[in-house]
Amino acid sequence: MVSTKYIMSYGLAFFEGKDMDKLRQKALKGWHLKRFRFAGYELEKGECEDVIFSIDYRTLQPDEKSEYFEMFSYAGWTHVCSSHDMHIFKAKKGAVPIYSDVESSRDKMVRLAKSLRIAVAFFVGSAVISWLMMTLTSGFVQNISKWAFQISYIFTIPAIMTYMATYYHKWKKGIDK
Template identity: 85%
Template sequence: MPSTKYLMSNGLAFFEEKDMDKLRQKALKGWHLKRFRCAGYELEKGECEDVIFNIDYRTLQPNEENEYFEMFSYAGWTHVCSSHNMHIFKAKKGTVPIYSDVESSRDKIVRLAKSLRIAVAFFVGLTVISWLMMTLTSGFVQNISRGAFLITFVFTIPAIMTYTATYYHKWKQGIEK
């Protein structure tokens, strides 16, 4: 039996709670989150445990990491893995959630939207540039531009959808900014 397996994410911007519950269900069966991996999670086989998972979105400077993880540790949360500005924690069932009040939930959504804005602008810019090159050139350059356009387009659409989801969550919670 393999000691690791891959679990596809439903999309954290859309179904964060569903993903965290899936990780909990897997932990109950002895599959533990090891790390983020290409639109999903890598799990490793171990002992069954009844834990809950929570995610925080925060860009950390190298000198902030220890204090940040200690703060969660004092609240009963254990850092599991991080990727870029996403950090997943686990705790025993019944531990107070990381975002237990409306204000902290709003802050989390605002931080997520801010970091996504940069990614969306980057992908939209690349898509527009490759589209312009594809339509204004010919021959070999046009063929390369067409390929670049298709690749950037594949990344741009999910990025825009994810960014739109953060605005939906902001609207749902009544966040002004």
């Protein structure tokens, strides 16, 4: 019998709620989140449980981690997994949401946008540099630049769309600034 499986993410910046609900539905069937995987999640088979999931975006220093996770624990949330600045928690159904007010929702979107801003700047910069190299050179360097541009373009467009989604969510929730 298979004890682990992979499921795709809908895209946290666009459909965070849908992803968290998908993880809840899988937990109801006995599939529990184990860790983040590329563009999705790894689940492991276990007992069925009725839990809800929530994600927080926060950069933590090594000495801050235990206090951070302990704070969520006091509120009834259990840390499930982390990847870079993303941390997923679970709690019994009916627990007080992690983001229950406008201010905390705004802070969450600001933290997400900040980390995305760095990625977008990197990808846009590499696309511009490789495009310039591709148009200003010839021969072998131009061919390498063409490949570099195509690869950077593949990452640049989704990064920009994800960054824009954070601003859409801020606007939709009425949490501008």
